[in-house]
Structures are given as structure tokens and as C-alpha cells.
Amino acid sequence: MYAYDEYDRTLLAERVNEFRGQVARRLTGELTEDEFRSLRLMNGVYLQLHAYMLRVAVPYGTLSSHQLRRLAQVARRYDRGYGHFTTRQNIQFNWIKLAELPDAIADLAAAGLHGMQTSGNCVRNITTDQWAGVAPDEIEDARVWAELLRQHLTLHPEFSFLPRKFKIAVGAAHHDRAAVAIHDLGVRLRRNSGGEVGFEISVGGGLGRTPFLAKVIKPFLKKRDFLSYIEAVLRLYNQYGRRDNIYKARIKMLVHDLGAEKFAQEVEAEWSAIRDGALALDPAVVAEIAARFRYPGYAPLDDNPPELTAARADARFAAWLDNAVHNHKQTGYAIVTLSLKPVGKPPGDCTAEQMDAIAEIADRYSFGEIRVGHEQNLVLPHVAQRDLPPLWRALDKIGVATPNVGLVSDIIACPGLDYCSLANARAIPVAQELSRRYRDLDLARALGRLHINISGCINACGQHQVGHIGILGVEKNGEEFYQISIGGRADEHARLGALIGPAVPYEEVADVIEDIVETYLDLRARPDEMFIETAERVGVEPFKERVYATR
Amino acid sequence: MPLVKDGRIIEDRYLRLAEGAAVPAHGAIILPASRFLADADNVLRRDGPTGVLWPNDRSVGELAPWLGGLALIGLSFPTYKDGRAYSQARILRERYGFGGELRATGQVLRDQFLFMLRAGFDAFEVVKPADAAAFEEASRRYSVFFQPAADGRITVARARLQRASSARQAVERAVSARGVRRHSAAAGAGMAASPSMIHVRGPRERG
Numbered sequence: 055m056y057a058y059d060e061y062d063r064t065l066l067a068e069r070v071n072e073f074r075g076q077v078a079r080r081l082t083g084e085l086t087e088d089e090f091r092s093l094r095l096m097n098g099v100y101l102q103l104h105a106y107m108l109r110v111a112v113p114y115g116t117l118s119s120h121q122l123r124r125l126a127q128v129a130r131r132y133d134r135g136y137g138h139f140t141t142r143q144n145i146q147f148n149w150i151k152l153a154e155l156p157d158a159i160a161d162l163a164a165a166g167l168h169g170m171q172t173s174g175n176c177v178r179n180i181t182t183d184q185w186a187g188v189a190p191d192e193i194e195d196a197r198v199w200a201e202l203l204r205q206h207l208t209l210h211p212e213f214s215f216l217p218r219k220f221k222i223a224v225g226a227a228h229h230d231r232a233a234v235a236i237h238d239l240g241v242r243l244r245r246n247s248g249g250e251v252g253f254e255i256s257v258g259g260g261l262g263r264t265p266f267l268a269k270v271i272k273p274f275l276k277k278r279d280f281l282s283y284i285e286a287v288l289r290l291y292n293q294y295g296r297r298d299n300i301y302k303a304r305i306k307m308l309v310h311d312l313g314a315e316k317f318a319q320e321v322e323a324e325w326s327a328i329r330d331g332a333l334a335l336d337p338a339v340v341a342e343i344a345a346r347f348r349y350p351g352y353a354p355l356d357d358n359p360p361e362l363t364a365a366r367a368d369a370r371f372a373a374w375l376d377n378a379v380h381n382h383k384q385t386g387y388a389i390v391t392l393s394l395k396p397v398g399k400p401p402g403d404c405t406a407e408q409m410d411a412i413a414e415i416a417d418r419y420s421f422g423e424i425r426v427g428h429e430q431n432l433v434l435p436h437v438a439q440r441d442l443p444p445l446w447r448a449l450d451k452i453g454v455a456t457p458n459v460g461l462v463s464d465i466i467a468c469p470g471l472d473y474c475s476l477a478n479a480r481a482i483p484v485a486q487e488l489s490r491r492y493r494d495l496d497l498a499r500a501l502g503r504l505h506i507n508i509s510g511c512i513n514a515c516g517q518h519q520v521g522h523i524g525i526l527g528v529e530k531n532g533e534e535f536y537q538i539s540i541g542g543r544a545d546e547h548a549r550l551g552a553l554i555g556p557a558v559p560y561e562e563v564a565d566v567i568e569d570i571v572e573t574y575l576d577l578r579a580r581p582d583e584m585f586i587e588t589a590e591r592v593g594v595e596p597f598k599e600r601v602y603a604t605r
Numbered sequence: 606m607p608l609v610k611d612g613r614i615i616e617d618r619y620l621r622l623a624e625g626a627a628v629p630a631h632g633a634i635i636l637p638a639s640r641f642l643a644d645a646d647n648v649l650r651r652d653g654p655t656g657v658l659w660p661n662d663r664s665v666g667e668l669a670p671w672l673g674g675l676a677l678i679g680l681s682f683p684t685y686k687d688g689r690a691y692s693q694a695r696i697l698r699e700r701y702g703f704g705g706e707l708r709a710t711g712q713v714l715r716d717q718f719l720f721m722l723r724a725g726f727d728a729f730e731v732v733k734p735a736d737a738a739a740f741e742e743a744s745r746r747y748s749v750f751f752q753p754a755a756d757g758r759i760t761v762a763r764a765r766l767q768r769a770s771s772a773r774q775a776v777e778r779a780v781s782a783r784g785v786r787r788h789s790a791a792a793g794a795g796m797a798a799s800p801s802m803i804h805v806r807g808p809r810e811r812g
Contacts, residue, residue: 061761065749072746076716084735092686093716146705173685210693211723212754250664292692327700332753339762342769356694 098169119413126409184427196226217305217474219293237546258309261514271318282333286325350421355386365443377457402430470510477510479527479534520544607737649674661689682711698725698755725755
């Protein structure tokens with residue numbers, strides 16, 4: 055856990071006061087809605103279809119049990135008793151009243167939580183691998199660098215009114231669990247041939263209307279240059295990013311227009327003027343931040359304790375163990391994923407009761423720590439393997455032990471037309487229907503890893519373009535239609551999916567997905583060839599033929 | 606439109622000239638960029654301070670040859686959402702060491718004051734009188750700053766290190782029988798560690 059000190063707490067308290075004043079000025083009419091808009095957005099407050107929505111950041115996905123309890127309390131006191139975890143390590147509350155927002159934000163701030171910069175044209179919540187600090191395949195704990203960036207870019211005097219939003223992800227592991235390639239700026243820790251650890255920097259990733267994967271502009275950046283280089287990127291973007299057309303305002307368009315190489319040269323030029331200035335990183339500053347990430351006092355335990363072997367006799371437990379539990383850096387411990395994708399429920403939703411129960415469970419089994427992942431699931435990062443059987447029973451009781459992590463029913467979906475004022479079509483009911491179709495876990499397991507992503511409009515909050523199967527809701531003559539794509543992925547082999555053909559009506563989406571899945575089963579070279587591998591090998595055609603043959 | 610300079614509402618002594626207007630021989634004036642560039646050397650030889658209104662889509666590097674003679678640069682916020690002039694301000698202050706008045710013009714509202722101050726602005730043409738009156742309050746909303754910027758306020762990272770070093774020194778002092786060793790950092794650290802946290806302003810960090 056990162057331990058806040060009085061500087062962090064003072065800043066949050068000052069932020070609450072400022073926002074309270076802004077809301078008061080809006081309520082008296084001193085601020086117009088247009089003037090208030092960007093102020094509320096910079097505090098994570100959107101005006102949605104039915105009410106104001108508050109988006110709260112979970113920086114680099116790390117929550118304490120105390121914070122999770124506070125989220126539960128806010129859900130109960132100001133909302134309708136639940137929250138929704140998003141693909142960018144945030145949680146959203148959908149039913150908050152404007153006049154109560156300052157109190158909700160004050161309650162959150164008292165637990166070190168906030169909605170600062172979770173929306174608006176500024177640098178958004180900085181995300182990482184939900185396994186950071188415990189993943190066996192990581193170079194370093196990515197959260198240290200994410201926290202350094204979070205601090206540097208909080209209320210930045212130069213970059214708070216950018217052309218458009220700016221999303222950063224930091225990954226430090228061999229496997230990219232942070233979807234770095236679809237971010238405006240991606241950071242991946244790298245070790246060079248001399249054994250030195252630094253960063254690979256990529257820019258210009260992003261989905262939406264014009265999707266691009268980020269391009270590497272700096273293969274190896276030294277640690278001391280971390281802040282100055284990123285400052286140079288942001289300074290270029292702030293000055294030269296387009297402001298005349300909202301659809302062309304993201305940095306990806308600037309990178310595309312200039313070409314990645316030219317963009318990189320421009321960054322180098324700006325960077326050379328500031329790299330030896332006040333931003334050159336003092337190792338003591340990094341060490342100071344690293345020291346405030348506290349790791350639990352692990353007990354000396356062995357892997358595969360007898361309790362675990364014995365519990366495997368229960369087939370349900372064994373299925374969950376094989377699906378939701380992963381290796382930990384520390385011998386005798388495990389990383390456990392909590393599925394927020396139960397059959398027939400909206401992906402990523404969590405009730406206040408579940409939050410309280412998970413906080414309790416985390417205190418007992420995970421040193422009071424919880425993580426939020428971009429797949430809209432939660433993680434307990436420090437579980438002793440011998441505790442897995444009782445932990446499973448506790449999780450199963452509250453409905454977060456569905457063994458579908460990474461499988462066909464572990465669907466990523468945006469809120470869609472049920473909540474969002476931008477949406478063209480519903481996303482949640484599509485996810486619910488698909489999760490019902492694939493409720494048979496033996497079938498889901500037989501299909502292997504398969505990511506379905508659903509967006510209710512082209513803004514692509516459900517990241518459909520990087521789903522193994524992507525579903526995009528569009529509107530045609532007042533009706534909901536869905537475009538289907540396949541072959542996308544957001545990991546270290548990131549690529550964008552390809553459309554298989556004309557959009558299909560709402561009623562047919564689940565049938566079409568079943569056709570695609572059956573085609574995969576027919577075509578896969580071996581049982582362990584993943585859907586995405588088959589799709590990459592055979593291309594779109596066979597899927598297209600099958601889907602449209604009878605339509 | 607009220608003008609706030611150095612934290613106070615003052616009378617604007619500058620005359621703002623339109624594109625084609627004749628340049629008076631005396632007095633304080635602000636010229637449009639193109640008018641200034643057309644005849645910069647002569648204009649700067651006038652008797653009286655000269656300022657230029659610089660657009661936010663043009664590099665401030667173009668002004669480099671005349672920065673020593675310019676008394677004022679007005680930077681533009683066509684809407685408050687357009688933040689290009691923050692970069693221009695920092696570059697003028699931090700890279701070129703511009704020491705004259707940096708004036709924010711356009712849609713300048715209360716909630717931008719602190720960002721602008723930090724970026725190096727010291728004068729503000731404020732749209733709403735109520736916002737101008739609230740300048741002092743708005744500029745003191747935050748006492749904690751993470752970034753080194755044009756205003757030279759001490760950063761949190763620096764304050765933390767100083768606090769840690771002053772704590773270490775206190776321990777050393779306590780255990781040392783030979784008396785006190787002093788560090789230049791200790792003076793600022795005492796202030797940064799004050800419990801109220803309202804004015805974390807230590808040594809300047811510019812550079």
C-alpha cells in the first residue's frame with residue numbers, strides 16, 4: 055500500500071473546499087453550466103442521462119480495505135447501494151445529487167480517495183498492472199513510477215487544459231496486463247543490455263472513432279529523465295494538439311499527422327532544453343516514494359501446502375483454483391481474482407454489501423489490500439495458499455467466485471445506453487445475455503481464453519477494438535445495431551480487431567457470437583489454440599462466411 | 606474589465622493599440638504581434654514601456670531578440686479551456702528568463718488564477734469583477750505543490766526530503782555529544798514541517 059502523508063491529505067482537503075465553493079457558485083448561478091462543466095469534470099463529475107455521475111480514481115488500482123469500506127458507505131449514503139468498476143481502475147457512482155456531491159467527495163477524501171482528474175481535458179488516473187508488486191514476471195513495482203507521475207501531474211500548472219484527455223498506463227511485467235498500447239502515453243519498464251532498468255515510451259494509442267496503437271518513440275529512457283521526457287511530450291501536445299475539432303484532438307492524431315519519427319524528434323528537441331533542469335530525478339525522491347509502498351510481512355510458507363491438495367477433491371473449488379488463482383512473487387502465496395462477472399449481471403458492478411464483505415475478507419486473508427483491474431474485476435494480491443479453501447467459501451457466498459476469469463463470460467462492457475448520455479445502444483443487456491448463453495462453465499473452460507468487449511458507442515469505453523471479439527453498438531434509423539469485429543487484443547501483442555461484415559440487430563447479437571465461437575471450435579488447430587490465435591491464423595473470412603451465410 | 610496585478614486590482618496604465626493605429630511617442634502601450642514585429646526596434650526606442658499581445662498559436666521564441674526591451678507580454682486565452690498560453694508563459698519565464706509583466710488576457714476566470722500564477726503570470730485581465738475581488742482567496746486555495754514551475758515554490762518532493770533530512774539531523778544532534786552540525790537545507794525544512802501546512806514556501810527552486 056502507498057501511505058499518504060500530510061501533504062497528500064492537505065491537498066485533498068483543499069480540493070474538497072475548492073469544489074464546495076464551485077458547486078455553491080453553480081447553485082447560485084454565479085457560474086454558468088458551461089463554466090462549471092470543466093470544473094466538475096476535473097473532479098470526475100459527469101452529467102449523465104438520469105443524474106450526475108461521480109467517477110472516483112483508484113490510483114494504480116490499489117485500495118485498502120478501509121477505502122473499500124468508504125466506497126461502500128458512499129454507495130449507500132449518496133447512491134443506490136452499488137458502484138461500477140471501469141476499465142481504467144476507477145469506480146463510478148451513477149445516482150448522486152449535485153448538492154450532495156461536495157459531502158460525498160469530502161467523505162471520500164477522508165479515506166484518501168478522490169475524483170480529481172478522472173475526467174476533463176487533463177491527465178487522467180494513471181493505471182498499471184493490477185498485479186504490480188506481486189507479479190512474478192515484473193522488473194520492478196510499476197506503482198512507484200505511476201505514483202511519481204500521479205504526483206507530478208496532479209494540478210499541473212501547464213497541463214490542466216489540454217486539447218483533450220490524456221491517459222497514461224505504466225507496466226513493468228513481461229505480460230502487459232495494463233493495456234499500455236491503447237494509451238495516449240505508455241510506459242513499460244525495460245532492462246537494457248547493460249542490466250540498467252529504464253523505460254520504453256510509446257505515444258498516440260487510443261480507441262474511439264479513429265483507433266491507433268501507441269508507437270514507441272523512445273526505446274530506452276533512463277530513470278533520471280522520466281519526468282522531463284514526459285513533460286516534453288505533454289508540452290508538445292499542449293501547444294500543437296488540435297483544438298478545432300474534438301474528434302481530432304487526441305495526441306494520437308498529432309502523432310499520426312506528424313509521423314511518429316518526426317514527433318519523436320520534436321520531443322527530443324524540447325526535452326534537450328529541460329532534461330538537466332529541475333525535473334532531473336533525484337534518486338532520493340524515487341526512494342522516498344518507493345519507501346511509502348509498504349509490503350506485508352509475509353510468513354515463510356511453502357507452495358502447494360497439504361490443505362490445498364486436500365481441498366482439490368471438491369471439483370468446484372478445483373475449477374476456481376485453476377481459473378482465478380495465479381502465482382505470486384512470494385513462495386506460499388497467491389494472487390486471487392474476484393470475478394465481478396456473475397451470470398446475468400452487469401459487468402463490473404459491485405454492491406455496497408459486497409464491498410463491505412470483500413473488505414472484511416481482505417483484512418482476514420490479504421493483509422487488508424485489494425486491487426482493481428482493467429478487466430473490471432477485483433484482486434486480492436497477498437493470499438496465503440493454505441487459506442485458499444476458506445477464502446473461496448467466503449467469496450463464493452457473496453457471488454464473486456465465478457470461475458470465469460479470462461473466459462468468454464468475463465465480458466468488458468461500458469455502461470451503454472442504460473446510463474450514458476453519449477451511447478447509441480445498450481451494452482449491459484448484451485453482456486448479460488451472453489453471460490447467460492455461456493453460463494455452462496465446462497463449455498466456457500473448453501473455449502479457453504476469450505475476451506469479449508462491448509461498447510455502446512464509438513467512443514469505445516468498452517474497448518471493443520481490442521477485444522478478441524468486439525461488439526460496437528450503433529444506431530440505424532432509431533434502432534440498435536451492432537458491429538462485430540474479431541482479432542483484437544490489448545496485451546503485449548496488441549492489435550486492432552477487424553470488422554466481419556454489416557452490423558446486426560440487437561436480437562441477433564448473441565446468436566452471431568455463438569456462430570463465431572462455433573466456427574472457432576471447428577477451426578482451431580488444437581484444443582489449446584486460443585481463439586485469438588486461430589483468428590490470427592485463419593483471418594476474418596471463415597467467420598464472416600459462417601455468420602452471414604444464413605443472414 | 607478589472608486588471609489584477611501582483612494580487613491587487615489596479616488601473617491599467619497601458620493603452621492598447623489596434624492594428625492600424627499610430628504609435629504615440631510617449632506612454633505605455635500594448636501592440637498587436639504583427640504591428641510590433643513590423644517595426645520592433647524602433648518601437649522599443651520610444652519613451653515609455655512597450656508591450657505586445659502575443660497569440661497562443663505562435664512560438665514565443667520569435668520574441669527572443671526583444672525580450673530585454675519588452676515591458677509586458679500579453680498571452681491569450683480565447684476560451685478558458687484553451688491552455689496553450691500556460692506553456693508559452695513557462696517557456697518565457699523559465700527558458701528565456703523574461704522578467705517583465707506577463708498578462709493573462711481573454712477568458713480569465715477565478716478557477717485558473719493559481720495555475721496561471723504558477724506558470725509565471727503576474728497580471729490578469731479578469732472577465733468578472735467578482736472573480737477579481739476573489740483573487741486573493743483563489744490564489745491561496747492550495748498550499749501543496751508537486752511540480753517545479755515558474756513561480757519557484759518548493760515542491761512536495763523537496764519538502765519531504767528536507768523534512769527527512771532535518772529529522773535525521775535532529776536525531777544526530779540528540780545522540781551527538783559534540784554539539785550541532787548544521788545543513789543549509791535545515792532552515793527551509795523547519796517551515797515545510799510546520800503542522801498547519803498553509804504556507805509551504807521555501808527557497809526558490811528555479812533553474
